Amino acid sequence: MQPTVQPSAAARAPGTPPPVVEIRGLWTQFGPEDRPVVIHRDLALTVERGEMVSLVGGSGTGKTVLLRQMLGLEHPARGTVVVLGQPAAQMGRKGAASRVGMLFQQGALFSAFSVLDNIAFPLRELGTLPDDLVRAAAYVKLQMVGLGPQHANKRPSDLSGGMIKRVALARALIMDPPLLLLDEPTAGLDPHASDEFCELLHSLHAELGITMVMVTHDLDTLFTLSSRVAVLAEQKVLFTGPPTEVARIQHPFIHDFFQGERGRRAMTPMAAVAPASAPAPSQP
Ligand SMILES: Nc1ncnc2c1ncn2[C@@H]1O[C@H](COP(=O)(O)OP(=O)(O)OP(=O)(O)O)[C@@H](O)[C@H]1O
Numbered sequence: 001m002q003p004t005v006q007p008s009a010a011a012r013a014p015g016t017p018p019p020v021v022e023i024r025g026l027w028t029q030f031g032p033e034d035r036p037v038v039i040h041r042d043l044a045l046t047v048e049r050g051e052m053v054s055l056v057g058g059s060g061t062g063k064t065v066l067l068r069q070m071l072g073l074e075h076p077a078r079g080t081v082v083v084l085g086q087p088a089a090q091m092g093r094k095g096a097a098s099r100v101g102m103l104f105q106q107g108a109l110f111s112a113f114s115v116l117d118n119i120a121f122p123l124r125e126l127g128t129l130p131d132d133l134v135r136a137a138a139y140v141k142l143q144m145v146g147l148g149p150q151h152a153n154k155r156p157s158d159l160s161g162g163m164i165k166r167v168a169l170a171r172a173l174i175m176d177p178p179l180l181l182l183d184e185p186t187a188g189l190d191p192h193a194s195d196e197f198c199e200l201l202h203s204l205h206a207e208l209g210i211t212m213v214m215v216t217h218d219l220d221t222l223f224t225l226s227s228r229v230a231v232l233a234e235q236k237v238l239f240t241g242p243p244t245e246v247a248r249i250q251h252p253f254i255h256d257f258f259q260g261e262r263g264r265r266a267m268t269p270m271a272a273v274a275p276a277s278a279p280a281p282s283q284p
Pocket residue numbers: 030031039057058059060061062063064065066
């Protein structure tokens with residue numbers, strides 16, 4: 001298999017909209033300077049507008065760190081992370097939620113706040129709108145994630161796992177960001193709640209055209225939601241491509257991930273995945 005290389009910004013056809021995320025030459029390392037632990041080595045990844053990209057990789061390959069770098073919460077040792085045409089590091093805290101929404105793994109709701117105040121938080125903190133408009137916007141988002149107004153005054157402790165995810169999603173969307181980052185969106189949900197949450201994300205993607213980048217270990221979620229998978233291995237994005245094509249690549253991580261019992265179950269509706277020589281997914 002001879003993977004092709006994703007076009008860089010310089011090679012893009014004239015008139016093509018700029019990528020939503022463009023990561024080039026990224027090095028991430030932790031630990032002392034003289035004995036650093038290198039997590040990412042010359043990593044590259046481009047995400048185009050409207051894509052739903054799943055990041056997969058073994059434990060510790062730096063998937064969550066990569067999301068945090070896209071959010072501008074962490075900075076690489078070297079390389080560039082450009083989000084919506086601007087270096088992620090310069091995004092600034094205030095107003096960042098209008099550019100990038102983040103769904104954290106456990107929801108990260110404020111336990112002392114009501115559902116409505118949790119959803120309203122980023123907009124209220126911005127301080128640009130009167131409070132009645134902030135509350136109205138939060139009610140719209142509550143409805144958008146499939147929750148009725150009767151839930152507005154509940155506390156997070158009154159909610160099921162699926163509802164917590166929905167409230168966290170409503171908060172991530174409060175400022176209509178064009179990019180949504182999701183860390184394990186269905187982790188901790190039972191299969192029914194997980195399917196419902198995937199359906200919600202799918203319909204929001206169709207309605208809003210929002211670009212999504214998610215980390216997931218769940219193959220059902222991956223196959224339901226990804227237009228493309230990016231595999232982190234060997235300290236970089238080693239392969240990207242549609243899920244069914246990536247699943248055919250001969251690589252130890254991919255084999256274990258897709259051909260394990262969970263993988264075979266998730267892929268049952270597909271034709272049996274025989275090792276194939278083509279089509280070739282691309283390198284990032
Ligand atoms: N602030 C930090 N300081 C030191 N090491 C860190 C820091 N943040 C992350 N790491 C290390 O970087 C590596 C990558 O972490 P990360 O959480 O991104 O992995 P991951 O691919 O998301 O793993 P998992 O699938 O297990 O959640 C891990 O070894 C982690 O311990």
